[in-house]
Amino acid sequence: MTDIGTRGRADHHAPTERETDDEREREERTVCPECSGHVATDEAQGETVCEDCGLVVDEDAVDRGPEWRAFDASERDEQSRVGAPTTNTMHDKGLSTNIGWQDEDAYGNALSARKREKMQRLRTWNERFRTRDARERNLKQALGEIDRMASALGLPGNVRETASVVYRRALDEELLPGRSIEGVATASLYAAARQVGTPRSLDEIATVSRVEKQEVGRTYRYVIRELGIEIRPADPAEYVPRFASELDVPDEAERRARELLQTARDEGVHSGKSPVGLAAAAVYAAALLTNDKVTQSTVGDVANVSEVTIRNRYQEILDASDAASA
Numbered sequence: 001m002t003d004i005g006t007r008g009r010a011d012h013h014a015p016t017e018r019e020t021d022d023e024r025e026r027e028e029r030t031v032c033p034e035c036s037g038h039v040a041t042d043e044a045q046g047e048t049v050c051e052d053c054g055l056v057v058d059e060d061a062v063d064r065g066p067e068w069r070a071f072d073a074s075e076r077d078e079q080s081r082v083g084a085p086t087t088n089t090m091h092d093k094g095l096s097t098n099i100g101w102q103d104e105d106a107y108g109n110a111l112s113a114r115k116r117e118k119m120q121r122l123r124t125w126n127e128r129f130r131t132r133d134a135r136e137r138n139l140k141q142a143l144g145e146i147d148r149m150a151s152a153l154g155l156p157g158n159v160r161e162t163a164s165v166v167y168r169r170a171l172d173e174e175l176l177p178g179r180s181i182e183g184v185a186t187a188s189l190y191a192a193a194r195q196v197g198t199p200r201s202l203d204e205i206a207t208v209s210r211v212e213k214q215e216v217g218r219t220y221r222y223v224i225r226e227l228g229i230e231i232r233p234a235d236p237a238e239y240v241p242r243f244a245s246e247l248d249v250p251d252e253a254e255r256r257a258r259e260l261l262q263t264a265r266d267e268g269v270h271s272g273k274s275p276v277g278l279a280a281a282a283v284y285a286a287a288l289l290t291n292d293k294v295t296q297s298t299v300g301d302v303a304n305v306s307e308v309t310i311r312n313r314y315q316e317i318l319d320a321s322d323a324a325s326a
């Protein structure tokens with residue numbers, strides 16, 4: 001009978017001479033042969049240099065970057081020979097062919113009538129191939145709607161990307177039956193704006209949407225519940241920079257508004273109150289305290305809240321500030 005321990009030792013793989021040489025070569029690459037110090041690669045010079053004694057261990061390294069240089073984004077785009085990165089904001093993630101609308105050749109010369117007709121037929125068939133089934137047509141319509149609303153609200157690209165991912169998840173989970181494409185697209189954008197930290201109020205979202213405010217709110221609650229998306233309550237301070245920018249108040253007033261909101265939070269004033277109303281009232285109060293004349297009507301128009309709300313929240317914020325300083 002073969003002993004288990006003996007068999008285990010017999011089956012053990014002993015390192016070959018080639019593996020030993022490879023390990024020794026790797027160690028030589030990371031250790032200076034002169035002083036056994038640590039070596040680092042200088043990609044700009046193409047050299048491997050010891051950080052302790054300065055010995056050049058290796059030189060003339062291969063530069064695996066592009067052979068051209070670019071000094072701004074436009075030059076980089078012009079000289080790059082690869083396509084744009086994939087994006088979730090397009091139904092085909094930007095991987096399909098897109099035929100431009102200009103009826104010109106590569107040299108800028110106008111096409112003949114026959115070639116223009118041919119290009120128009122190619123565009124038509126290309127568009128048909130890009131949306132081959134109902135799911136892709138659904139995505140194309142919804143993502144176009146998200147892009148339109150985000151542009152109208154001035155939302156950045158990361159919000160559009162996040163909203164597109166949320167909508168794709170809703171489509172994969174079959175949450176659309178019984179609901180409109182525009183409603184789910186609007187709810188996805190509203191959720192994405194809050195997730196990323198650039199929230200917009202439900203009233204602002206409803207002004208650019210093609211569905212009613214009640215439907216947006218109802219669809220939003222349904223989508224985040226079914227997808228398990230955790231969204232923290234909106235922080236009033238997140239609205240302050242946008243309101244301050246649109247009202248053209250100085251940085252001192254914006255900083256003071258943040259301090260007032262922090263004091264109100266510490267005093268428990270924010271509980272149960274609309275974050276948009278609190279932010280608008282804080283900006284109005286800070287502008288008055290820094291002698292920047294703005295009216296309640298102007299602040300209300302920017303924040304899309306009533307003057308009554310601003311007056312009530314404004315007084316509560318000032319009372320909280322007085323109580324904290326007392």
